[in-house]
Amino acid sequence: MPSEQHVLPADVVRGLTAAEVAERVAAGRTNDVSTKASRTTGEIIRANVFTRINAIYGVLFAIILSTGYLVDGLFGGLIIVNSAIGMIQELRAKRTLEQLAIVGQARPRVRRDGESTEIDPAEVVLDDVIELGTGDKVVVDGEVLAGEALEIDESLLTGESDPVVKRPGDEVMSGSFVVAGSGAFRATKVGKDAYAARLAEEASKFTLVKSELRAGIDKILKFITYLLVPAGALTIYNQLAGDQALPDALRGMVAALVPMVPEGLVLMTSVAFAVGVIRLGKRQCLVQELPAIEGLARVDVVCADKTGTLTENAMRLGEVRELGVDGVPVPVALAALARAEARPNASMLAIGEAFPDDPGWRTDAVMPFSSARKWSGASFDGHGNWVLGAPDVLLDADHPERAEAERVGAQGLRVLLLGHAERRVDAPEGPGAVTALALVLLEQKIRPDAKDTLDYFAHQSVTVKVISGDNAVSVGAVAGKLDLPGAQDPVDARRLPEESHELADVVEESAVFGRVTPLQKRAMVGALQSKGHTVAMTGDGVNDVLALKDADIGVAMGAGSPATRAVAQIVLLDNKFATLPHVVGEGRRVIGNIERVSNLFLTKTVYSVLLALAVGIAQVPYPFLPRHVTITAWFTIGLPAFVLSLAPNNERARSGFVGRVMRAALPAGVVIAAATFVSYLLVYQGSGASELDKEQAGTTALITLISIALWVLAIIARPYAWWKIALIAGMVALTLAMFLIPFTQDFFLLDPSNLGYTGIAFACGAVGIVLVEAAWWINRAVVARRAEVDTEVTHMG
Template sequence: METTAARGLTAAEVRERVAAGQANDVPRRSSRSVGEIVRANVLTRFNALIGTLFVLVLAFGQWQDGLFGGIIVANSAIGVIQELRAKRTLDRLAVIGETPVTVRRDGAEETVAQHEVVLGDLIVLGTGDRIPVDGAVASARGLEVDESLLTGEADPVHKAPGDQVQSGSFVVAGGGAFTAEKVGRDAYAARLVEEASRFTLARSELMSGIDRFLKWITWLIVPTAVLLFVSQWNSAGSVPAAVVGAVAGVVTMIPEGLVLMTSIAFAVGVVRLGRRRCLVQELPAIEGLARVDVLCVDKTGTLTEPGMDLDRVVALSDALPGRAALAALAAGDDDPNATMRAVQEGLGEPDPHWTITGTVPFSSARKWSGAAFDGHGSWAFGAADVLLGPADPARAEAERLGSTGLRVLALARVPDGSFADPDGLDATASAEPAALVVLRQRVRPDAAETLRYFADQDVTVKVISGDNPVSVGAIAADLGLPGASHPVDARTLPDGAGAMGEVLEANSVFGRVSPQQKRAMVKALQSRGHTVAMTGDGVNDVLALKDADLGISMGSGSGATRAVAQIVLLDNRFATLPHVVGEGRRVLGNIERVANLFLTKTVYSILLSVLVGLVGVRFPFLPRHLTLISSLTIGIPAFFLALAPNTERARAGFVPRVLRFAVPAGIACGAATFAGYRLATENPATGFEDDSTTASLALFVLALWVLLLIARPWNWWRLSLVAAMAAAFLVVLAVPWLRDFFALHPDNLQNDLTALAIAVGASVLLTLSLRWDTWYQRFRRPRKPEAETTDPQR
């Protein structure tokens, strides 16, 4: 049985299990299904409400007044098409970014997709691998598993043959193999993937704010509609006229395009980032991108490219066979990391074929690995400042080399029996230094430009690395990172979040950071009000990625980091991050513009309906009037504004900020329109169509001014958009059949000039009101402390 277990399943056994449905066939949840997309975009409360109003207009009025019914088709079609595009992008990228699994079948190792794992498969594990299914350990070589995603405990758990491992955990040290006992929906990973990879708009300040608006509007619609219907019945004297008037008021209250434009902006953001090979695993991540003001990056894989080159080996003792021991360590490592691969490729020393009697895998906590050889002693290989004593001249040489940006490791012989308790080994007191191994890191050519971008965008970059702080600081300084000239050794950091936060604010480069410290540093920055993004590619970054406001993983990183990150950079390029942050700012800033437009319309429609109901006059518009005005001042412009470039950093307070604009703008529009309409009705020579034309002119002019204010800062295309909408309205007034179709009759010059004068006056008052609000908000905003304003990092 041991021989069979070591060889894994046969091809015939794999086929039998697949046929029996015992494969790891968890459905990929990178996006909603087609049916869910269609239902979510068609079966909405607004479509139901607008559809009901459309039927009422067709039953009691003219079909021209039912033009707003096209909103249902347009909203649903655009929403479905855009989300299907996003779905295709996400699904394609999810396949590319999926972590493969190494299994042993017929005695040979092969790589398969996660869904191809079957019950009974022997799965081979190495450092950084994520455990995809549940099972029992079959073999272990210093196997340590991080189960923090399952238990919340950060300490690695040693695993021996027979111990259980669960999906959702990952290997932090050593290696081994386990037998798959629970696959598919029976495995714990099924629930993790279902939750972590769902295409959702939930859990975001933006969407919660929009939901709040929609709830308020829903509660206001019912009593306003009743009031409006009763008043129209009394003033018009007939049910059909009352229904048409009430529908005209209610339709305008509904911000039917707000949710649509929000969905489109998010979906287009996913597609745009997908073209840059950036996988967005959770849609709220796009909002998080816009709010980031501190970016924590690891040096390895971010500022430097994956992989290193061996520069030289400096012998420290003629009595110790350092190069031979180094060659033996490299040859005996079944799962070499980037450091050991560089040694293997650049050493040029033949394998001495020493017999290994024991090993200690590398861990980020110990910062060294080792092996014991029969007749050749025990050897440790790792960080120079961990294996060499403070007074050792070799350590001073290592620090001198590290200050130039090189990575320096030490090889030392330790007493036999030291590996029985590797965590208790005091290497600096007992190790015999044998050699310094100098590695040259590959700095990314676009790293300096990327750092300059973040400095220009007020995003503070913190380099948090497990490497020597002097070496990390030298690389960061060469790239022009402010504050890199005084790196901090994380082993000297205070424990408290407050004290640690002060040090983090004042410095930008930190070395010798443990995985637990990375997590604590993220929390310390968050406690000081920062929105923190964390990038990483190694297993030591997982805890910090999970706790950061936004976790970003490199595509070449371990399966564990890709599993917990909200965004995966599949091209492994640090230079992609500016595009990622820029896309988030574009989406969030533009949605706020769109929300201002739609909620202004809601406010003025509610005000008009209430005034009409209280005064007891006929509603000033037919539904077709409001369809035309809304399309030209809100619907069409919103589509372009939602997808326009925008680099402004997001700020908290979405709801009050939108209300501070939409409420005065809506009141100005509603009050000016009602005033113009009431003055027109006082003229006995005009009828309803003439009076409604006067109201339409007043509302269009003021709504166009609101659009102009929202479109700031002005540039050629925004001004051209506003001018095009004005020209379109003039075309409707100038072309006879369009004028008749929309029931517009600008025949009374006195009324029309009065409406224009009222609209211009209201525009001036609105502009002054918004200016005063801007000044007041700036005045009441608390001043930053002197220490913060003078900090060069800010």
């Protein structure tokens, strides 16, 4: 079997010795660049402990300690709880990410002591001889030593879309990848000296940057900050300028300020994403960029390659149909072609298995398969030039064998043409005219889980488009077996319009495409995006790299080429297309649940700010103690939000997160603040009130507030399931216990014994519940109407 080793000097064939490797490692000339998959443990601890919210709570906790009322410092426990929960979940996610990243890592092959060895990228040292094959990622800079039709795509570095032919002496850059051929190069720059490392240090992958959800939460927090300043200033002035003793005034001030801060919102977001990483990790799904979980939940179009996605990557030779040319050694030629390439693709491997005997033909030139050419071949000394590839590419349009290939391909088989070429395969104008000698039929096994996966996407209103380099009729036949809508009208990509607007129309209307080149795949993804679609691209071959890079979400198979795994945001390490619905479901769970809990936290912030403003303007003491607002937050928000953030949720993700949350939180917050303030004023006895009167007035206001807040929880929990009903019932039971048990009455300074006051509290609470419910129905109707308008506009467009 020919190889580049035949033309390499002996020292290059041998590579470095163990002693030479050890010498370079000791000198620090290694490729050990920090490419962390997550934050370090120290970074995680600092990020969860030293937060703005913890700083605010720490100051307020210190103020309470100065008053001597330690019980009112219960909210200080939130500093510990928030930090602990965030750290535990993120450390678990870090461990999961790093374990999976090791499995999914691209591992180059190097020659050492005359043996070809697969190693981690970080173990490459200066002067290592690194082998290259189709789909391999170039991990360090180097100089080409030898190559067989070696073509490298540098578009991810330079923007140049055409592959570059590399010959001995040429430079290769880290970050590029092999699209055709094979070869070897010597590492000349490693570690931080390599081109890709100098271009940009890889950012931490455990990040929420580019997350629409995180951006929305940041916008909300900024809005809240603007509200906190006047409300907080007025509260401080009102409490400290009144007739109250300083400790009581400070307690009232802290009680007003603590609930204004949405302390669990950022925490719940981080926890939800971290748990998503852990859950997907258990399914052998590596999330290389955290926002991908969120992004895939928003996807409405999935572009899937056929081979390796809908069908198994491995193939089996079904039949060789000789075309009646006497004296042609078809089996011998196929055996020779299978051995001509140093790194054969799946089709050649299947042919090699079927024809295991080496005919001993000496190779003069090799042209490996590439997705752009759609053929491969070899020129043999004394035996001529042989090619194997797509019949509709190698033969003229009116050739009779093209029609036969189309007919066979319509059964879902991959059809290749074996032919004798006019010119050498490596000639610039090669291969010239091709004489058809045989049709090679390869069987592709459809993945058993492919149909269920396509059915899931159809049920979830996600459009699936099959984009393949194979014959369009053959691709349509495979898609037809899976009942994919539109499979009966496959499109040959060679007839696609080049104008972007026309291309977008065709790609949007059709479902199956064949004979698609890598550049066309990239253009089709862009065309769909121009129509407002959120596009996910799945693939496993080097021909998918550019499209994966440009798609909103790139999904690579774990057994795919290192280049595809490097650019994808999600890697399915189990190579199962059926894992994709779980990723979509996880993303929907994360987004839907964060939206739910955001409603709870922001409702609390709105009513806390408005209540503080109302109390400040009326110049009355704040009705609650810090212990009251702490326990209210636990029962109406904290515990329920934690449960809801981890619950199942299959609602499709939609844009407009901030608007939806604010439309729900603002009316509820206004109603709660108004009802609470009214019930408080109705029972407030003025500045001369006794301590008992103050306690009963505060209890009345608290009953009103908690009653409506629990109803808001009940609204946000819809649609109901048994566990949601149990959750709400549990919170109601805990609240009742707090008001009815003598010990908790004393501990929280509550006195519901004045039945008149309690009746007022429930009356105000009932009015508030009706108003909140009405606001919810009105908001739901508005949202439904907007959805109808958007649908009408889409159809008109």
